[in-house]
Amino acid sequence: MSGAWWTKGLVKYKESSIKKAVPLINRKYELLHHLSESELLQQIERLRKEVVQHVQPSHATYTAAALVKEAVRRKMGVILHDEQLLGGYAMIRGNVTEMLTGEGKTLTSLIPLFWFGLQGKGVHMITVNPYLAERDYLQAREVFHFLGMTVGLNRSELRMEEKQSVYECEITFGTWSEFGFDYLRDHLIYDPGHQVQRPLAYAIIDEIDSVLIDEAKTPMIIAGKSKAAPDLYYICSKFVKGLRENRDYERDVETNQVMFTESAIRKIETVFMIDNLFDLDQMTVYHYLLQSLRSQVLMEVDRDYLIADGKVHIIDAFTGRVLEGREFGDGLHQAIEVKEGLQLSEETRTNASITVQKYFGLYPQMIGMSGTIKTETEELRHTYGLDVMPISTHRPVVRKDAPDLVFANKEAKIQWLVKEITALHQRGAPILVGTTSVQQSEELAERLSQVHLSCQVLNAKTEREEAEIIGRAGRKSAITIATNMAGRGADIRLEDGVAELGGLHVFGLERHESRRIDLQLSGRSGRQGDPGASQFFISLEDELFQRFASDEADAWRESWKWGEEGASAQPLLRFVDMAQNRAEQQMYSIRTMLYRLDCVVHRQREWFYFEREGILHSEQMEDIISRSVSYWMDVCVERLCPAKRLPEEWKVRQLGQEFGLTNSIHTADLMTPSEIRHQVAQQWLQDWSQFLEAQALQKWRSSWKERCLRLIDQCWIEHMEILGSVKQGIHFRAIEKRDLAEVYEEDAYHLHLKFVRKYHRAITREVIQEMKDLPAVTLSGSA
Structure with missing residues (x-):
């Protein structure tokens, strides 16, 4: 109990200290406000030197935030409000900030971007899609140039040299997937000069819940094609x-x-x-x-x-x-x-993969922001070690969120929704309906057309017109249907006269597996103090109840007493909350299990990348090969000349053939396996030395670097395919009544041993074959 109280108190103390920073930032800003541009540049240069020399005074972070506020005012004509300063400073201090839709998160992010950019290690501004990455980059570029910062946009179509240039910038914008794929590609190249990323340092993630929570189940994969x-x-x-x-x-x-x-x-x-x-x-x-x-x-x-x-x-x-x-x-x-x-x-074959959780875990410092993250505080703290700080709105939220309206079946729900939309449309109020699938959005559009109501549909089939559709959604009498508004990135601004009609009315056609998605939909209405309203229309036949509370939903339908008009009775609403909580817990459990399974894979991935980097940057490939031969020699001696058998039972001839030895191996009573191994090693080293003397070493080393990389990559791909098959069938192991993650770890450990042995054996056999192909006069014991 005392531990929980202490933790809670610590967070409160951190929040209160962060809030005290805002007047200090504004005081700095007032001093900067009257400076000439050259004087302002001197302030920036002084701060940069302090940061680089690690002699930062306590006010350095306040100065950085104030400089951003002044730069935004001068270059964009916008004055950051206190809530934006608070959100930006909270991120500098390592927090994830929750700022509602329309509160200006994009401008808020400029503060931590500038501060971490000053560190000189490179900061990545990560978004959920290319449109937002380019929009935010173009919006911020002039501000950062004014502040003396280099800034780049990481796009998938860039050439290698262009990506290297972008990553050398102090600030780099891009999507989470492009940063992740660049990391994977950097670990597939055969020339160190082709790597594009610097060592990872700072990540700021917009819509951090969408990236770290929603995308956690899907790994990033670079795949080749196989027939x-x-x-x-x-x-x-x-x-x-x-x-x-x-x-x-x-x-x-x-x-x-x-x-x-x-x-x-x-x-x-x-x-x-x-x-x-x-x-x-x-x-x-x-x-x-x-x-x-x-x-x-x-x-x-x-x-x-x-x-x-x-x-x-x-x-x-x-x-x-x-x-x-x-x-x-x-x-x-x-x-x-x-x-x-x-x-x-053609079927894809995985060449490299990493989960979102593990990729972003590679950044020494990661922060972010979202409109709806507070509900995932426990998972962010447990999985990523991040704390969430909610930021109050600049203006009070006056949107009216009506309680859910629950219906016995889908048909009754749709009929009532169409009736509500018709009434609001006749008044001229704009309407946004959130659906959960393309099919659902098209079916609703068809029902509206039957009563002569036209609408704009935003789904996977019409996403190219996304900006235009969202831009029209706040006009009088507009009806917009959207499959999920998460990560859309554009605010719905009300047309003149719409506020007097009650603002934007939002309807949700189903509750999602996560409350965050529902809150993101509701939050599209009521931005920056605008009026608005939201309500969810729910049917007991919805997928949420069929998947997570089917028996209870059947019982409610059998005892239904509210007719066709729907109900918001407290017992019904408690049932809805229960089903959604059950869904959230189930999804959290799945993500947790996947995280535990991926921890096993990630440890092996780190081993593989360490070995591969060693080969990639090695100048002495003969040492790499000698190590593989030595490893395989230990394995073969243990297998062919085991200590538990007598020397006359050892398979010494097979051992000699395995390493291409030209002289026979001598055995005697009471001889130990280590003595046999010494004999094999001595003969091998003699042949190996003579072989190397016959090579044009620089050319030979270059050739073998590529061969070793090819062999370790091939063995790793095959290993990952087997691990993937084991993971797919892991639920069948539940019959063993053991923790599935522990079972997987055990299987993965044995498979990893096989992978390592296979790789070292492949290297050994290729080099021995090459030695055999050399003219016999160069080898010891030859005529």
Whole structure:
């Protein structure tokens, strides 16, 4: 109890001390306000020197914030208000800030960007999509140039040299995915001069909840193409179509996963004529079958993906956008193509991957901001060690948030919603309706057209007109339907005269799995003191209740007593909250489990990158190769000449062949494995020295650097594929009644040992083959 009280008190103290900074910043600002431009530049240069020399006076951060306020005033004609100063200073002090939609988070971020940019290590301003990255960069560029800062925009289409230049800037704007993919690409190159990123230092993340929470389940993947086996995909797809739920497979609606039943496994083994579906040798069949089942049961067109130009396009569940250039991994994309009768594309093979959680964990300092993050305080603190500081609004929020209106079925909900929209439209009030899928938005648009109401639809099919659609949403009589407003990045500004009509009216067509998404939708109304209203229309047939509270929802429908007009009775609202809390807990549990599983993979990834960097920057490749040979020598001596067997039982001839030795190995009674190993090493080193003397070393080293990188990459890719298959089937291990993360860690450890042995063996065998191919006169013991 005392620990919790102490922690809470500490946070309060930090908040109060941060709030005391605002008048001090404004006092500094008043002094700067009257300076000439040259005098202001002298102030900036003095601060830069203090920061670089690490002799920062206590007022340095106040001065930095004041300089930003003055620069924004001079270059943009905008004066930052106290709440923006507070949010910016809170981020300088390491906090995540919660600032509601329309409060000016973009300008607020300029304060920590300037401060961390002064450190000279590079600060990354991270956004959720390219449009926001470019918009924010263009808006901030002149301010930072005025402050003497170099600033760049990281875009996917940049050439290597251009990316290197962008990363050398003190401030770099870009999307979270582009920064992550650059990190992965830097660990795939064969020339150190081709790396683009500097060592990671500071990250400031806009919409930090969208990046660190919503994207946490999806890894960033750089993939190569491998030829899919079309016959097997078609066979598996046809096979799973004949399977029945509960008899052949079970679906966990909460986690959105499927698994084969015991009877289905026996059926598969009979039809495909295999002994054990879960043998490593049968992983391909199991993998194709599972992905075919997932595509049939879990993936739905116009919700999870859409079909355009004969191709499958992924829909981002959190933003409603099409994820350009992305594919479902591990063959799921191809399974959907077969299901939809499309031409089969090449299957992707993972060359490198990292989760959002682990990538951003690589930054020594990470902060951010969001309009709705307070609900995820526990997860941010537990997973990332971040504290959240809510910032009060500049003007009071006067939006009226009506209680949810609950209906027994979807049809009654839609009818009542159309009636409400019609009445508001006749008054001239603008309306925004938030939906959860493309299909839902199009169905509502069709229902509105039946009563002669036209609307603008913003979803994955119309996102190219996003800015225009949002720009018109605040006009009189406008009706806008949007699949998720999270991360849209543009404020809805009210047309003249709309405030007198009550402002923007927002309706939610369903509650989401997370309250944050609902709050983001409501927050589109009532920005900067504007009037507005919001309400959610909910049906007991909605997906939230079907997945997380189906039995309770059935009971409510059976005892329904409120007719067709909907109800906001407290017991109903408590049920809605319960279902949403259950969904949030389930999603948190999934993210936590994925995080624990990825911690296992990440430790191995760090080992791999360390080894790979050692090869990449090595000037003495012969040392790298000698180390591999030595490692494989230890393995072979232990396997072929074990201490528990007598010397006459040792397989010394095979040992000599393994290392291409030209002289025989001598054995004797009471000889130990270490003595045998010494003999092998001595002969090997003699041959190795003579081999190296015959080489043009610089050319040879260059060739072998590339060969070693190719071999370790190939072994790593194969290792990651096996680890991925193990992760996919980890839920089958629940029968062992053990912690699944511990089971996975144990399996991964043994697989990693195999991976390391495989890599060192590959190096050894390639170099020995090269030595054999050399003219015999150079080798010891030769005629």
